[in-house]
Amino acid sequence: MAAAITRVFDLLKYSLEQPQQEFINGKISGKWVNYSTSQFCESVNDLSRGLIKLGIGKAGRVAVMSHNRPEWNVADFAANQIGAYQIPLYPTLADQDIQFILKDAEITVIFVADEELYKKVKPNVEAVNPEIKIYSFNEVAGAKNWSTLIDEGKSSTEINLDEYRSKVAPQDILTIIYTSGTTGTPKGVMLTHHNLVANFENSAVVMPEGVKKGLSFLPLSHIFERMIIYLYLFNRTSVYYAESMETIVADIQHVKPNAFSTVPRLLEKVYDKIMEKGKALTGVKKAIFFWSVALAEKYTTDSGAWYNFKLNIARKLVFKKWQEALGGEIVVIVSGGAALNPRLARIFWAAGMPVFEGYGLTETSPVITVNHFGGTMFGSVGEVIKGVEVKIAQDGEVLTRGHQVMKGYYNRPDLTDEAVDKDGWFHTGDIGELVDNRFLRITDRKKEMFKTAGGKYIAPQMLENKYKESIFIEQIMVLGENRKFPSALIVPNFETLKTWAGRKGIAFISNEEIIKNEQVLIKYKEVIEAAGTGFGKWEQVKRFALLPKEWSIDGGELTPKLSLKRKIITEKNGSVIEKIYKDAEDYKAPY
Numbered sequence: 001m002a003a004a005i006t007r008v009f010d011l012l013k014y015s016l017e018q019p020q021q022e023f024i025n026g027k028i029s030g031k032w033v034n035y036s037t038s039q040f041c042e043s044v045n046d047l048s049r050g051l052i053k054l055g056i057g058k059a060g061r062v063a064v065m066s067h068n069r070p071e072w073n074v075a076d077f078a079a080n081q082i083g084a085y086q087i088p089l090y091p092t093l094a095d096q097d098i099q100f101i102l103k104d105a106e107i108t109v110i111f112v113a114d115e116e117l118y119k120k121v122k123p124n125v126e127a128v129n130p131e132i133k134i135y136s137f138n139e140v141a142g143a144k145n146w147s148t149l150i151d152e153g154k155s156s157t158e159i160n161l162d163e164y165r166s167k168v169a170p171q172d173i174l175t176i177i178y179t180s181g182t183t184g185t186p187k188g189v190m191l192t193h194h195n196l197v198a199n200f201e202n203s204a205v206v207m208p209e210g211v212k213k214g215l216s217f218l219p220l221s222h223i224f225e226r227m228i229i230y231l232y233l234f235n236r237t238s239v240y241y242a243e244s245m246e247t248i249v250a251d252i253q254h255v256k257p258n259a260f261s262t263v264p265r266l267l268e269k270v271y272d273k274i275m276e277k278g279k280a281l282t283g284v285k286k287a288i289f290f291w292s293v294a295l296a297e298k299y300t301t302d303s304g305a306w307y308n309f310k311l312n313i314a315r316k317l318v319f320k321k322w323q324e325a326l327g328g329e330i331v332v333i334v335s336g337g338a339a340l341n342p343r344l345a346r347i348f349w350a351a352g353m354p355v356f357e358g359y360g361l362t363e364t365s366p367v368i369t370v371n372h373f374g375g376t377m378f379g380s381v382g383e384v385i386k387g388v389e390v391k392i393a394q395d396g397e398v399l400t401r402g403h404q405v406m407k408g409y410y411n412r413p414d415l416t417d418e419a420v421d422k423d424g425w426f427h428t429g430d431i432g433e434l435v436d437n438r439f440l441r442i443t444d445r446k447k448e449m450f451k452t453a454g455g456k457y458i459a460p461q462m463l464e465n466k467y468k469e470s471i472f473i474e475q476i477m478v479l480g481e482n483r484k485f486p487s488a489l490i491v492p493n494f495e496t497l498k499t500w501a502g503r504k505g506i507a508f509i510s511n512e513e514i515i516k517n518e519q520v521l522i523k524y525k526e527v528i529e530a531a532g533t534g535f536g537k538w539e540q541v542k543r544f545a546l547l548p549k550e551w552s553i554d555g556g557e558l559t560p561k562l563s564l565k566r567k568i569i570t571e572k573n574g575s576v577i578e579k580i581y582k583d584a585e586d587y588k589a590p591y
Helices: 009-017 037-053 072-082 094-106 115-128 146-153 162-166 195-206 221-232 248-255 264-279 282-294 305-325 342-350 413-419 460-467 494-503 518-533 566-572 574-580
Strands: 026-027 030-035 062-066 086-087 109-112 134-137 173-179 187-193 213-218 238-241 259-262 332-335 356-359 367-370 388-392 397-402 426-435 439-445 474-479 487-490 543-546
Touching: 009 037, 009 221, 026 072, 037 072, 037 146, 037 162, 062 072, 072 086, 072 518, 086 213, 094 115, 094 173, 109 115, 115 134, 115 566, 134 146, 162 543, 173 195, 187 195, 195 221, 195 264, 195 356, 213 221, 213 248, 221 367, 259 264, 264 282, 264 305, 264 332, 264 494, 282 305, 282 342, 342 356, 342 487, 356 494, 367 388, 367 426, 367 439, 388 426, 413 426, 439 460, 460 474, 460 518, 487 494, 487 518, 494 518, 494 543, 518 543, 566 574
Parallel strands: 026 238, 062 086, 062 109, 086 173, 109 134, 213 238, 213 259, 259 332, 332 356, 487 543
Antiparallel strands: 026 030, 173 187, 356 367, 388 397, 397 426, 426 439, 474 487
16 A cells, blocks of 8 residues: 655655656766665655754755756755755846845755856855855855765764654645746745645646656746656656756657656747758658648547548658657656647647646646646646636636645735635636636736727737747737737747748848848738737737847746746837837838
C-alpha cells in the first residue's frame, strides 16, 4: 500500500517505495547531474538538519533564487519538511521587487544558483538586512556554499527529523509566492500543503500511462511548473531539467521525454519553425507537407475512419519528423499560463502529440480546469478537476472555490477579502463561459477588456490570439481604450519577414529599416484585415505600428509566464500610439 500523502514532503517517503536511479536530474554547465531517489532524499534530510542548526524551524523563511536544477528541489523539500515557508524568487526580478519580498516575507536564508545571481542578491540583502544568510549552489568566490550546510547536517544525526515532520499539518503554509502581475506591488500568495497535494492528486488525470520521463524548462518559481514537478513525482515520473532555452533542442534529444509542460508561446515558435521548413520544400514533398497540415487543422478527437486513414498517411510521411524533433517519444504536452490557439492544438494532436490545455492562477495552486484523454474540447481550458467548483458571475467573471483556493495574501487581509468573498468564492478576474455545463472557455481578462469611445467593449486577448495565427506576427498587443477604434502594436516574426522580403527582392538591412518599407506595411495591412474578418467591425484593428524589438522578461514587457505587461508596453510606446491615432487627414502611412 502506497504511503499516504497529506503534506508535500510525504512525496519523498512515497518515492522511496519505488526508488529510481535517475529520480531528479539536471544539466548544469553542459553536464548532466543525476540524483537517485535515495541520494536525493539523503541530501534533503542533510540540508534540513543544516537549516535547523541555523535556527530555522516551523514558520521559518527560506528563499530560493535559481534557474531550474535539482538543488532547487532539494532546498524546497528541506525547508517544507521542517515546516519552514519556501519563498521562490524569479531570477529576473527587479531590485525593488527583491527588496520588497526580502522585507515583506522576513526572509532569513536565501539560496542562489551561481555567481551572477549572488551578485544580484548581495547588494539587495545589504540594503534590507545584512543578517540574511546567502548560500550558493555553485562555487562562488566570497560566498558560502550550500554544501557547508549539508555537511553540517550530515554530522548532526542527533536531530530527529520525524519530530519536525510530525508538527507540520496539511493546512500549514508550504510556500509564499509573490505574484509579479502586470502592475502594482507584488502580492504574497500563501499556499498550504493541502492546497498543493489536493491539486496534484486531482490534476493527475492529465498524465496517462507511459509517462516515465518528464522534461522541465518553465521556471520553478512559478506555481504551474512547481505543481507539475510534484505531479511527476506522484506519477513516478523521472524529472529532467533542461539547461536553458538555448540548449533545449539538444536536451530534448538527450532525454527523449514522454511529457513536458509549456506555455503556448513556445509551441507557436516550434510550429513557426516547422512551417518555415515546409515552405522551403519543393514539388511533391511540399504538396504533401501542406496537405498534411490542412488535414491536421480539421482534427477532432472523434474523427471518422476515412479521416483517420488519411491521417495515418500524413503521420508516416510528415508528422513522424515533427515527433522526432521533440524526441520521438511524446505522450502528452501540458499547456498553461495563457490561451492556446485551438488551431495549434488540433495540429499537434493530429501530429500524434496531444496538448492538454489547463487553467488556473497562483492563488488557485494553480489548476482549476484541465483537458485530458476522455475529456477534451478544443478552444476550452477543460473540465473542472475533482473537488473544485466553478460558476460564472452575472458580469461573466469566473468564480471558483474548493481545495485549491489560497490561504490568503500574506500581510494583506484587505486584498484577501477583495479576492475571496464571504462564501469562499475566489474571483479570478477572468471572463469566461461554461460550455455544455462541462468545459470552461476563457474569453479575456476582466481588467484587460476596454471600451472604445463609441461605447463598444473589446476583449483584446481574443483578438490577439487570432492575429497571432499568422506566421508574420511574433507578438501583438491590441489597444484602444476610449479611442475611436482598436489599434495594435505588432512585433513581426523577423525570420519569416526576412524570407518573404528576399522573395520580393526587398533588401533586409535591419529590423528598424524593414518595418518602414511600404511593401512590408501593405503586407501587414493584408494580414490584419484577413485575420479580422470573423470579428465585428467595431472589434477589428484599423491601424497598427510595427516595432523593431521583441518584448521580453528582461526588457520588462513580459511577466515570467510571458504575459504582456500592458501598462509598461503602453508607456514605452506612448509616442508611437499617439501617432497611430492622429487625425485621418494627417495620417499618411499606408496602414
